[in-house]
Amino acid sequence: MIDARDIRKEYGGFVAVQGSSFSVDRGEVFGIIGPNGAGKTTTLKMLAGLLEPTSGSAEIAGLDTETAEMRQQLGFLPEESPLYEEMTPISYLKFFADLYDVDPDVAEERMHDTLDKLELEHRDRKLGDMSKGMKRKVAIARSLINDPDVLIYDEPASGLDPLTTNYVIEFTEQLAKEGKTIVFSAHNLFHVESICDRVVIMNEGEIVARGDLEELQAEYGHTRYHVYTTVDVPDAVQENGSYKRVVESMDAVEETRERAEANGGDVVDIRTEESSLEEVFLNVAEAGTRGTRYVEEDTE
Amino acid sequence: MQLDTLLRVAKWEMTKNAGGVDKRTIVVMALSLVAMGAVAAIAVSGGAGAGMDDGIYRIGVDESSPYYGVAADDSTFDIREPDPAAIERRQQELLYRGTQLQSVPRTAKERAALTELRDSTAQYNDRTLARDDNQTAAFPVSVTLVYEQQSGSSQLDPRSGDGSDGSGPSAGGSDASDGSGSSTGGSGDGSDTGGTGGSAASGGGDGGTAGGSGANLGAIGARLTGDVQGGTPSDISPPFPFESLVLAFLYIVPMNFVIQAYGSSMLSERLNRRGELLLVTPVSRGDIIGGKTLPYLAGAVGVAALITAALRFGNIAPAGSYVAVLAVVPLVVLFLSATFCGAMFARSFKELTFVTVTITVTLTSYAFVPAIFTDVTPIALISPLTLVVLDLTGQSVGLSSFVFSTVPPLLTGLVLFGLGAGLYREEDMFTQRPIPLKVLDALAGGINSRRSALKMSIVLLPLVIVAELAAIAFLFVLDSVSLNVFGTNQSLGIVLVLGVIVVIEELAKSLHVYAGYEHARYERTLRSALGVGALSGLGFFIGEKGLLIARLSDLESLPIGEAALQGATLPAGLPLWVAGLLFMLPLALHTVTAAISSVGASRGRRAYVAALTVAIVIHFAYNFTVVSTLV
Numbered sequence: 001m002i003d004a005r006d007i008r009k010e011y012g013g014f015v016a017v018q019g020s021s022f023s024v025d026r027g028e029v030f031g032i033i034g035p036n037g038a039g040k041t042t043t044l045k046m047l048a049g050l051l052e053p054t055s056g057s058a059e060i061a062g063l064d065t066e067t068a069e070m071r072q073q074l075g076f077l078p079e080e081s082p083l084y085e086e087m088t089p090i091s092y093l094k095f096f097a098d099l100y101d102v103d104p105d106v107a108e109e110r111m112h113d114t115l116d117k118l119e120l121e122h123r124d125r126k127l128g129d130m131s132k133g134m135k136r137k138v139a140i141a142r143s144l145i146n147d148p149d150v151l152i153y154d155e156p157a158s159g160l161d162p163l164t165t166n167y168v169i170e171f172t173e174q175l176a177k178e179g180k181t182i183v184f185s186a187h188n189l190f191h192v193e194s195i196c197d198r199v200v201i202m203n204e205g206e207i208v209a210r211g212d213l214e215e216l217q218a219e220y221g222h223t224r225y226h227v228y229t230t231v232d233v234p235d236a237v238q239e240n241g242s243y244k245r246v247v248e249s250m251d252a253v254e255e256t257r258e259r260a261e262a263n264g265g266d267v268v269d270i271r272t273e274e275s276s277l278e279e280v281f282l283n284v285a286e287a288g289t290r291g292t293r294y295v296e297e298d299t300e
Numbered sequence: 301m302q303l304d305t306l307l308r309v310a311k312w313e314m315t316k317n318a319g320g321v322d323k324r325t326i327v328v329m330a331l332s333l334v335a336m337g338a339v340a341a342i343a344v345s346g347g348a349g350a351g352m353d354d355g356i357y358r359i360g361v362d363e364s365s366p367y368y369g370v371a372a373d374d375s376t377f378d379i380r381e382p383d384p385a386a387i388e389r390r391q392q393e394l395l396y397r398g399t400q401l402q403s404v405p406r407t408a409k410e411r412a413a414l415t416e417l418r419d420s421t422a423q424y425n426d427r428t429l430a431r432d433d434n435q436t437a438a439f440p441v442s443v444t445l446v447y448e449q450q451s452g453s454s455q456l457d458p459r460s461g462d463g464s465d466g467s468g469p470s471a472g473g474s475d476a477s478d479g480s481g482s483s484t485g486g487s488g489d490g491s492d493t494g495g496t497g498g499s500a501a502s503g504g505g506d507g508g509t510a511g512g513s514g515a516n517l518g519a520i521g522a523r524l525t526g527d528v529q530g531g532t533p534s535d536i537s538p539p540f541p542f543e544s545l546v547l548a549f550l551y552i553v554p555m556n557f558v559i560q561a562y563g564s565s566m567l568s569e570r571l572n573r574r575g576e577l578l579l580v581t582p583v584s585r586g587d588i589i590g591g592k593t594l595p596y597l598a599g600a601v602g603v604a605a606l607i608t609a610a611l612r613f614g615n616i617a618p619a620g621s622y623v624a625v626l627a628v629v630p631l632v633v634l635f636l637s638a639t640f641c642g643a644m645f646a647r648s649f650k651e652l653t654f655v656t657v658t659i660t661v662t663l664t665s666y667a668f669v670p671a672i673f674t675d676v677t678p679i680a681l682i683s684p685l686t687l688v689v690l691d692l693t694g695q696s697v698g699l700s701s702f703v704f705s706t707v708p709p710l711l712t713g714l715v716l717f718g719l720g721a722g723l724y725r726e727e728d729m730f731t732q733r734p735i736p737l738k739v740l741d742a743l744a745g746g747i748n749s750r751r752s753a754l755k756m757s758i759v760l761l762p763l764v765i766v767a768e769l770a771a772i773a774f775l776f777v778l779d780s781v782s783l784n785v786f787g788t789n790q791s792l793g794i795v796l797v798l799g800v801i802v803v804i805e806e807l808a809k810s811l812h813v814y815a816g817y818e819h820a821r822y823e824r825t826l827r828s829a830l831g832v833g834a835l836s837g838l839g840f841f842i843g844e845k846g847l848l849i850a851r852l853s854d855l856e857s858l859p860i861g862e863a864a865l866q867g868a869t870l871p872a873g874l875p876l877w878v879a880g881l882l883f884m885l886p887l888a889l890h891t892v893t894a895a896i897s898s899v900g901a902s903r904g905r906r907a908y909v910a911a912l913t914v915a916i917v918i919h920f921a922y923n924f925t926v927v928s929t930l931v
Contacts, residue, residue, distance in 0.1 A: 011727075012820075045726060048580055049580065050576065050579055050580055050726040051726055051727060052727075068582035068583075068584065069582070071580060071581060071582040072582045074580070076577075076580045078573065078576055078577070080572070080573060081577065082572035082573055082574045083574075084316050084574065086316065087315075087316055091315065095312045095315070095316070096577075096581065098308050098311075098312065099305075099308065099309070099312075099578070099581045099582070099583050100581060100582065101582075142577070
């Protein structure tokens with residue numbers, strides 16, 4: 001559905017994105033994570049056709065990202081979505097429905113349906129008088145007014161309180177279940193972990209890791225073993241009547257068992273724990289940078 | 301650009317902004333405009349205005365005196381019973397018995413009262429005579445023909461050759477008299493070419509409005525005050541074209557309101573990235589810009605149409621027609637496009653304020669100042685407002701005059717829209733860069749390859765033409781001041797115009813080249829710089845022929861106009877080889893100077909400034925030599 005081929009973006013001598021390639025299948029939820037300034041937003045804007053890649057190309061449903069046909073199929077939600085504050089949610093959504101050439105009756109039904117799902121009240125209040133969470137819901141409703149196949153969301157829950165954040169993430173999850181192809185970035189890796197099928201990790205304008213969560217865990221994460229014994233062993237903590245020691249290899253598990261038996265006890269349980277995406281991300285980030293982001297100018 | 305999409309954006313632009321201004325503010329603004337228009341209309345009338353001088357002179361006169369009617373018709377007089385004691389007590393300024401003045405004016409006020417009474421008497425007599433069935437007997441005309449050598453700028457009629465009906469009585473009385481010795485024929489609008497002549501009263505039917513602008517403007521004033529007998533010799537306009545000024549003012553003021561609203565709307569799209577969401581819709585940039593501009597364009601033109609209609613159907617300027625409205629369109633486009641560019645360059649509303657004030661002052665000067673001299677010099681035709689004044693005063697506007705006045709500002713407006721549109725994209729729209737860098741960004745937006753240098757020099761030509769015409773308009777008054785430069789006795793106006801034109805042309809040829817280098821569009825090599833410079837010079841040489849539009853006016857009849865336009869046209873009567881050489885020399889000049897600037901631009905800002913200075917000096921030396929030799 002989405003195909004990015006070696007897309008690169010330079011601003012003057014600064015390289016914001018260094019030749020990224022990836023593809024997203026229809027109905028997939030694709031996450032882009034990385035620290036601030038990693039190039040996530042620039043990548044999303046190139047996909048949305050807002051920025052022209054310095055080199056490389058991107059297509060959505062086989063259409064160049066700069067074409068009107070592609071934009072007709074796209075719903076874009078930028079990190080900040082300042083609205084026309086003198087308008088009401090209804091007039092604002094009607095305005096965009098008009099720009100997308102949506103039939104007025106269809107637009108009317110769709111906007112109320114979406115606002116119902118988002119539980120947005122006070123639809124005749126001016127947007128300038130609304131809270132940030134309410135404005136975000138209107139912005140999300142706007143991204144859906146043309147019933148797009150592809151959604152590109154940049155930090156959809158940015159700056160929202162925890163309750164609204166959970167609401168927005170659940171709503172995004174629901175959209176994914178409806179079959180929308182979603183590409184989104186987020187700082188909160190728990191959200192990415194909970195709804196993304198695949199993830200790329202960007203750092204300094206470059207994709208430094210990619211795959212589904214299992215693949216990332218296998219490559220960058222660790223498996224931890226929680227070994228429960230009937231007697232105390234070194235580095236163990238007492239928990240629910242037994243002793244728990246956390247180790248990171250099978251050799252250490254074997255060593256724990258031997259120590260317990262030497263103390264007259266035994267191992268009663270062994271549980272495994274995989275690394276979270278956050279740990280994977282930190283491990284990748286610690287792997288270091290990938291060189292300069294500045295283009296050397298040819299000078300005489 | 302798609303019309304339906306454009307109209308959709310336009311509709312929402314109106315809806316969106318309608319909520320931004322409360323109704324009370326709209327009412328206050330509307331009332332302010334109406335009040336301003338009323339004041340202007342009263343000012344055009346040249347009458348007593350708001351009536352502040354009503355009854356300031358006390359005159360003692362009874363009904364048996366013929367002066368009773370005169371004083372009764374003039375609101376500045378307060379009629380009292382004749383009383384010599386009141387004169388002594390300074391409670392009356394004038395005292396009449398029959399036709400005899402019984403008092404000797406001693407104070408300044410009494411002398412002013414007497415002067416006012418004499419003026420009113422002349423007008424009273426004119427009105428009375430105009431009602432006479434035998435107009436020829438009422439206004440006998442004595443004509444003295446004096447033949448003089450024609451020279452100087454102030455003696456040319458901008459409408460000569462346009463088929464203007466204003467040339468009516470061709471012998472144009474330079475000394476027409478109504479018997480009272482109060483009037484001279486010409487009113488400053490070409491008395492030597494026969495204009496007003498002071499022949500027929502405009503209310504006289506067959507004379508109509510053909511008497512020329514002076515009489516026509518007087519007629520407008522008369523109609524505003526209900527004095528339908530205007531157009532008589534005593535109504536002939538004073539030398540200062542006050543009425544032109546007010547008429548031009550009426551049209552130019554609303555534009556300044558419109559651009560404030562337009563600039564704010566455009567800038568608000570840039571602040572806080574509001575416009576980003578429009579850019580991601582299927583609507584094209586052109587449709588967004590066009591749609592957002594359309595309501596303001598329609599509004600400004602609509603206001604001009606309303607003003608014209610009000611003047612026409614209010615019988616103030618019954619000659620006002622669609623020509624006045626059409627003439628305003630390029631001016632509106634120019635105002636809006638400059639504001640659009642300003643809104644794309646400014647970083648905040650504070651900065652936008654400075655930008656719009658600059659635009660207002662500059663463009664108002666460009667449009668307004670020449671129009672004041674509608675009846676004085678062909679330079680007035682530089683401004684489309686001159687066409688408006690001509691149309692309102694019943695003078696015909698020739699097609700060539702219309703094209704000359706309207707095409708340069710219209711094209712300039714379109715170029716400015718193009719430059720601003722180059723910045724209407726995600727990468728440039730939301731960046732906070734100083735205005736000079738934004739200007740370079742806008743210029744660089746149109747550069748793709750070396751050939752772009754040629755294209756850009758041609759595209760920028762309308763800006764050059766308008767700037768040069770404006771320079772001529774503002775400096776022509778110095779035409780009569782001589783200056784000894786390098787042993788030549790050249791006019792100060794010509795020297796200054798040459799200097800300004802050289803700077804404008806060299807900037808137009810090189811600034812886009814510098815922008816290209818700053819945005820890494822060209823290779824920074826000597827070969828590339830020479831190539832880019834040569835192409836820019838060639839483009840300018842081709843585009844410069846656009847200055848031939850000046851042929852549509854009488855501009856070349858003025859020494860300053862001839863000097864300014866010498867690059868585009870050749871003096872007549874030259875041998876073929878000289879003409880050929882003179883035709884090719886500008887090409888060599890533009891190529892060489894543009895190449896010099898280009899080499900400097902390729903090496904950074906300081907080198908560019910230094911190289912540009914050298915190019916300006918060479919260009920000025922060339923122009924000055926040509927003008928001193930041939931003009």
